[in-house]
Amino acid sequence: MANLWMENVDADTSEDEIKEFLIRYGFPPFDAIQYVPGTGQSPAVVLSFNNVEEEALRLLQPRIHNIFWRDRTIIVQVIPPEREG
Numbered sequence: 001m002a003n004l005w006m007e008n009v010d011a012d013t014s015e016d017e018i019k020e021f022l023i024r025y026g027f028p029p030f031d032a033i034q035y036v037p038g039t040g041q042s043p044a045v046v047l048s049f050n051n052v053e054e055e056a057l058r059l060l061q062p063r064i065h066n067i068f069w070r071d072r073t074i075i076v077q078v079i080p081p082e083r084e085g
Contacts, residue, residue: 003079004030004061007044009060013053017070018045025063028052031043046079054080 009018015033023029030047037043049057057078065076 001048002057003078004047004049004051004057005044005079006026006047006064007038007075008042009045009074009076010070010072011043013045013070018047021069022047022064025060026066027057027060042075044080048076054078 006018019029026048028051031050032048034046034048035043036046058069061076061078064074067074
C-alpha cells in the first residue's frame with residue numbers, strides 16, 4: 001500500500017477528474033481519496049493505492065510532478081506507508 005500527495009489541486013476538482021487525470025498519465029486507479037483543505041492557496045488530496053507498492057508510485061510520480069493542470073502547477077510526492085513499530 002502506498003499514498004500519493006497531490007498539492008495545489010483546486011478544491012472544486014472532483015474525484016472523477018482526478019482519476020481521469022492520473023489514468024491519462026499511466027497511474028492505476030486509486031482506492032480512496034482524502035481532500036486536505038489548504039489556506040486557500042494550496043489545497044491538496046491524499047490518494048491511497050491499496051495494491052500498489054511505494055516504488056511503483058515513485059516511478060510514476062515524475063510524470064505529473066510540476067505539471068500545469070487546471071490553471072495550477074501540481075506538486076506530487078509519494079508518502080511512505082506507516083510502519084508498525
